[in-house]
Amino acid sequence: MILPFDFQKDPFLILDFTEKNPELTDLDLTNTAVFSDYVFGKIRQAGAVVGVGGYGEHRVIYRRSPHFNQMEESRCIHLGIDLWAAAGTLVFAPLNGIVHSFQDNNNFGDYGPTILLEHVWNDKPLYSLYGHLSRSSLAGLQVGMAVSAGQRIAELGPFPENGDWPPHLHFQLMTDLLGRQGDFPGVCTLSERERYLAICPNPNRLLNIPGLG
Template sequence: MVLPYDFATTPYLILDFTRANPDLATLDLTDTQTFSDYVFGKLNAAGAVVGVGGYNEHRDIYRRSPHFQQTAEPREIHLGIDLWAAAGTPVLAPLNGVVHSFQDNNNFGDYGPTIILEHEWQGSPLFSLYGHLSRTSLDGLYEGKRVVAGEKLAEIGPFPENGDWPPHLHFQLMRDMQGRKGDFPGVCSLAERDAYLAICPNPALLLKIPGL
């Protein structure tokens, strides 16, 4: 559990951000308020508290930011699961662990404030990333700080401080940090897809959300 919801009883909506969603063709994704109104309008219409989904999704929304166009092939494959919920929603540690690293990835369309935890999972190292947090979520952190499963780790941040996205948590798992600190790609190109999916297992392993 990384949000304070029991997905067996909490109404949620799986959101589609691929080209199969016709809404995206006419939506001004560069205007974060418009994008946010769309996301939370969909949740409200469905009577949902939180929106979920996105692992290994070939998305059409990254055209909103040059941050994803800096390589020969644009980055469009999402490597985590997004949990779309109101700014200020608590983010919980899903496992015991320690703070591996943290930083404010302060670019339009980036993670904004980000925390990475290190765990031991089934006898091997496992890292978990939490992106699009509030800036205050980084207060008092230090590398090596111990966290306990279920404790409040952070809060979902508002835009623009969260990387200028509609409020949500990007939750991602990595088997290898590849020497990085405070950041790890959450989106890759089609050519990189297999290599990154081998490093980044499906976060549904921990979230246990029906339908994911």
């Protein structure tokens, strides 16, 4: 369990943020309140308790922020899984590990407060990233601090402190951090897709959300 929901029992909604969703065409994604109303309106309409955004998805929503469009080729491939839920929702560690690093990535459309944990999985290093947290989630953390599976580690942040997104958790796995601390790309370009997916395994291996792949 990473959020206080049971994906085998609790109703959830898989949200589509690709160009296949015509509802995004006229939605002002730069207005976070409008974007948030859309996301949570869809969740309520479906009778769900949490929204889910897929791994490896080619998305259009990153056009909202220059953070993803600073290079010649824009970033558009989602490298984690998003869990859309109310600000203040608790976040739990899925595995035993230690705090690798943390920081507030404070840019519009960025992660906001972010925690990275380091684990051992099948006798190999594995890292997990938790983005869009509350600033209070970083209080008291220390690099190297031990974390147990099932331990509360954070809570979802409200916008704008969460990177100015509708409240959600970006959860991502990495086998190699490429020397980074407190941050790691959660979205890559099309040309980088194979390289990044090779070191960012599907988080659903841990979440086991039915129908998500």
